[in-house]
Amino acid sequence: MTTPPTNDAAIAQWNRIPREVLEAMEPDGDFAKRHLVNPVLLRMLGDVRGRRILDAGCGHGYFSRLLADRGARVTGVEPTDTMFGYAQEKERALGQGIRYVQADLTRLPALGDPFDAVVCSMVLPAIPDWKPALRACVQALRPGGLFVFSVNHPAFEMLLTTWREHGDYRLHRYLEEYPIPQLRATDFHRPLSAYLNELAALGCRLREIAEPGLDPRTAREAQDTTPGIESYVHLPNFLIAAAERP
Template identity: 80%
Template sequence: MTSQPTNEDAIRQWNTLPREALEAMEPDGDFAKRHLINPVLLRMLGDVRDQRILDAGCGHGYFSRMLAERGARVTGVEPTDAMFGYAREKERAHPQGIRYVQADLTRLPDLHDVHDEGDGFDAVVCSMVLPAIPDWRPAMRACVRALRPGGLFVFSVNHPAFEQLLTTWREHGAYRTRRYLEEYAIPLTYATDFHRPISAYLNELAALGCRLREIAEPGLDPDVAREAAATASGIESYVHLPNFLIVAAERYRRFTPTP
């Protein structure tokens, strides 16, 4: 019997991401983040000037830097040596006042210092992180717990109904899937993602005392798709179907998270 992967296994996998892959995502992530995810995240967050924002699972820190450029007071949390080290290196080279903390999101330390006002972050962003965590519920709990009452939690995931959109579109000219309700692993180039139905994420969000504000299923601008078609076969699929699901919710009551 194959043992279930642990969060430590996932961290070790993501720690193998080579530096050239990180540099290729400067300054605003990869194609999908640039055209589909980032614009929605920034719109949902609104005016971030002087807002205390936690970038939960910040990776190599590109979105933390985008938020800091817009005037936010950013704390980034990342567990892997490779990406945490890269983010710290960028901050030393071009200081933006970002505080980076190396920690497992499921075992988040106290991130507030004596200069923080209030009792939590104004917003927590967790972009494309939850699908990479085998035991993900403690990570979502940590994100919500880090918010002040009324704070905004924004997260993005691979759209559970259309996760392998580009692959199947290239093969069939349409999207096909055979499994949705069960949880299963999706091997990637360097690590593994995990499929879960939409209900898993939304039900956990409700259980944690959050009120849903918005769900977005962004589609690619047809003009952008036409420009990219020469080097990205099947990219037109992103015009017709959503490859990502982005959720914004407010923490509206306190809760006592389970261990």
């Protein structure tokens, strides 16, 4: 019998990420975050000045720092020693007033007053037992607060890989949940309905879903170093949603 994956095992995988990889993602994440994910997250959040925001699963803290630069009062939660330590180190150097807390999202400690907004970017697909994490994000909000999350688009998760191999996109499994081994850790495929139905079960009101595509000019500039990047012009590799807590 195969042992089910655990959150602790997933955290252990991510804890092995090399420091040079984190440094390479300064100051605004990798290529996809910079061009596809960040602009949508920031637009959905709107004016964050003076707002109390939780960056749930903040990793090495780059998005927390982007929010603090825009005037938000940020708390970042991260379970891994490696990325939590890096985020703290950056805060000591920059003094942005970000509070970092080391914790598993499924076992959040008390974080003070409810938040105006919670961001959970590219985190839920990395968590085997993800529903308690999503529930904790929603419960951390004040009534009417905004929950914004991004995931690999469930219909186009392996977009770049299959496009490079076939010149188009091919998908053979969608409806069930299954692990997707990645370079550094394992992600988990779930159909879009799993995320949206869980939001509905928590009473959230969906405000927007975005499926960002890459600007053709940006794709042309990157095609020599990233073969197949034109696939991001035609199909969405990411899905970003905004919902309100009742």
